[in-house]
Amino acid sequence: xxGVTQTPRYLIKTRGQQVTLSCSPISGHRSVSxxxxxxxxxxxxxxEYFSETQRNxxxxxxxxxxxxxxxxxxxxxxxxxxxxxxALYLCASSLTDYNEQFFGPGTRLxxx
Amino acid sequence: AQSVAQPEDxxxxxxxxxxxxxxxxxxxxxxxxxxxxxxxxxxxxxxLKYITGDNLVKGSYGFEAxxxxxxxxxxxxxxxxxxSDSALYFCAVRDDFYGGSQGNLIFGKGTKLSVKP
Numbered sequence: 008x009x010g011v012t013q014t015p016r017y018l019i020k021t022r023g024q025q026v027t028l029s030c031s032p033i034s035g036h037r038s039v040s041x042x043x044x045x046x047x048x049x050x051x052x053x054x055e056y057f058s059e060t061q062r063n064x065x066x067x068x069x070x071x072x073x074x075x076x077x078x079x080x081x082x083x084x085x086x087x088x089x090x091x092x093x094a095l096y097l098c099a100s101s102l103t104d105y106n107e108q109f110f111g112p113g114t115r116l117x118x119x
Numbered sequence: 120a121q122s123v124a125q126p127e128d129x130x131x132x133x134x135x136x137x138x139x140x141x142x143x144x145x146x147x148x149x150x151x152x153x154x155x156x157x158x159x160x161x162x163x164x165x166x167l168k169y170i171t172g173d174n175l176v177k178g179s180y181g182f183e184a185x186x187x188x189x190x191x192x193x194x195x196x197x198x199x200x201x202x203s204d205s206a207l208y209f210c211a212v213r214d215d216f217y218g219g220s221q222g223n224l225i226f227g228k229g230t231k232l233s234v235k236p
Contacts, residue, residue, distance in 0.1 A: 011162075040224065049224040050209065063223040097162055105170055107153055108224060110162035 008036065011111035013098050019117045025086045028114045032079050033101030039081040040108060041073060044095040055095075056081055085116075093118045121146045121214040125227035128217045132200045132234050140195040140230045142210030151213040153224070154184055159195040163209060169193060181205070200234045207231050 013030045020026050032039050041053040052065040056075035073083040079100070085092055095115050099108035123144045132138045144150055151170050155163040167178025174186045184195045210227040222234060 010216050032174050042226075049228040052225065065223070076168065099163075105151060107165040107168050108163075110155075112162045 011098055011100050011109050013096075013111035013114050015114060016112065017115045017117075018025055019119065020088050021119050022023070022090060024088050025084065026088060026116060027082055027084045028098075028116075030081045030083075030098030030100075030111060032081070032098075033109055036100035036102055036109070037079055038101045038103065038108075039075055039079060040099045041081070041083050042097045042099070043067075044097055045093075046096075050097070052082065088118045090118050092116065102104055120214075121150075121212055121225050123210050123212045123225055123227040125208075125210055125230045127230050129231045129233060132232070134202050134203075134234055134236050135199050136229050138197050138200040138204070138232065138234070140232060142193045142195065142212075144191050144212040146192065146212060146214040148215045150193075151215060152184075152186065153211040153213075154178065154182070154193075154195050155209045155211065155226075157209065157229070166208075167196070189234050200232075202234050202236055205232055205234045230231060 014029045038057045040055040043051045044049050053060055055063040059075045070086045074082045095113045097110055097113045099110045101108045126141055130140055132158050153168045154166040154168055157163045167176050167177050167184055169186045177183045182197050184193050186193050204206045207229045211224050213224045
């Protein structure tokens with residue numbers, strides 16, 4: 008069974024630009040979560056989607072948004088990029104809330 | 120509100136010795152507890168989980184964890200450490216008080232495990 012895939016793996020953008028990251032969950036998984044990982048703040052929860060509905064949202068500004076499609080694939084978008092948005096963005100999928108999350112390799116975003 | 124704490128930023132262990140990585144949590148309902156490991160420049164890998172049942176949970180790569188409700192702890196252990204166990208370890212908790220539609224997974228800040236030969 009294929010794991011969680013994330014594209015692209017690396018991105019370099021400049022301040023003020025916008026970026027879209029993509030995540031394909033494990034087949035059959037309907038829950039997709041996104042996290043931001045930085046050395047200073049650790050792993051911070053961004054949002055969780057289940058069957059195309061956003062169920063939970065972390066404490067991030069409105070510049071961060073996401074969506075989930077009918078095939079469970081998910082995208083997250085960051086508009087008006089700031090230097091502080093440089094981070095590893097991780098996507099994870101799971102069958103249900105009671106099951107473990109399986110993580111993708113992440114997208115390393117660098118904002119210059 | 121739910122929270123999880125990993126009191127040690129780093130744990131140093133000699134190869135062959137037992138290791139313990141500590142985790143304590145706070146939830147309103149019953150906890151779903153998880154341990155993950157992260158190798159450099161990689162995503163997180165699931166090690167083990169506690170949902171209900173036996174307090175001693177066995178997981179991947181010889182790791183185990185003990186759920187202690189009275190101490191609200193879920194420490195990760197391994198009887199004999201390997202150099203290849205050196206990595207960043209994360210404890211995570213989901214609170215069932217909020218039900219499946221509201222609670223999200225909260226991660227600790229991580230503990231760097233260093234195993235020396």
